[in-house]
Amino acid sequence: MAKQIFDFVFNPTPARSNILLVEPSNGTSTYKMSIAALAALITKTDVGLANVENTALSTWAGSANIASVGIITVGTWQGTPIVDAFIDSAAVWNAKRDPIKAINNQGDDYTLTIDDMNKCVIIDSASAEVITLPEDLPIGFECDVVRLNTGTVTFNADGGASFVAKTSHDEVGPRYGRVKVLVIANSGGSSAVYLIIGDTTT
Numbered sequence: 001m002a003k004q005i006f007d008f009v010f011n012p013t014p015a016r017s018n019i020l021l022v023e024p025s026n027g028t029s030t031y032k033m034s035i036a037a038l039a040a041l042i043t044k045t046d047v048g049l050a051n052v053e054n055t056a057l058s059t060w061a062g063s064a065n066i067a068s069v070g071i072i073t074v075g076t077w078q079g080t081p082i083v084d085a086f087i088d089s090a091a092v093w094n095a096k097r098d099p100i101k102a103i104n105n106q107g108d109d110y111t112l113t114i115d116d117m118n119k120c121v122i123i124d125s126a127s128a129e130v131i132t133l134p135e136d137l138p139i140g141f142e143c144d145v146v147r148l149n150t151g152t153v154t155f156n157a158d159g160g161a162s163f164v165a166k167t168s169h170d171e172v173g174p175r176y177g178r179v180k181v182l183v184i185a186n187s188g189g190s191s192a193v194y195l196i197i198g199d200t201t202t
Contacts, residue, residue, distance in 0.1 A: 101144070111158070112143065112181070120144040123172075125151040131172075133181070135159035135190045141183040144198075147172040155181075155196060163194035173199030 044050050084090035102119045110121065111132040121143055123129050128151050135158055147153045153172040157163050163170075172179050177199030185193040 112137065114141065116143045117141055118143065120146060122146045122148050123153045124148040127151045128154070130154050130156050133157045133161050133163055133192065133194050135161040135192050137183050137186070137192050139183050139186050143181055144178055145172055145181060146178045147175055150175055157194070160191040161194065162191070163196055165196040165200055169196070169200030169202050171201050173201045
């Protein structure tokens with residue numbers, strides 16, 4: 001069975017293998033070879049790919065020489081932080097303000113929850129009220145507590161919780177006083193330690 005051949009005219013160096021030289025009467029030498037033989041002879045340089053490395057993307061460690069990667073639409077950045085000089089909108093983001101603090105209005109005794117994170121809890125009552133500090137809020141939880149009315153606002157640690165404050169104060173100070181509540185420790189997740197700072201009194 002005859003092999004598939006590819007016809008072309010060129011002047012190869014002598015002793016090329018897998019090449020059949022045919023010299024017709026017109027004097028033009030025609031060389032014929034199989035497609036497989038032709039493929040074996042072609043190099044990366046022959047087709048303009050001399051700088052291409054035979055490396056699978058799955059094992060490629062990357063390069064410092066990449067000038068452009070196009071538009072990345074999917075993926076998670078896991079490299080080093082990108083400096084501002086390479087972020088077009090860096091100045092805009094750097095000028096952003098912190099989120100506006102949300103308000104949680106209450107008129108009776110109240111127990112803090114994780115939903116109060118970074119909020120301002122306002123107690124508006126003419127009677128004495130109690131803010132309960134639960135044992136299970138995580139380290140780093142913080143919120144503000146404001147006494148808006150004439151009724152006192154006292155802190156009470158629940159269960160395994162405890163709190164520390166300047167000179168053992170346990171109340172929000174005079175009317176319109178504001179106190180920051182911050183969880184600074186919680187061993188085992190059920191012994192939160194609260195730091196109370198601001199307009200406190202006893």
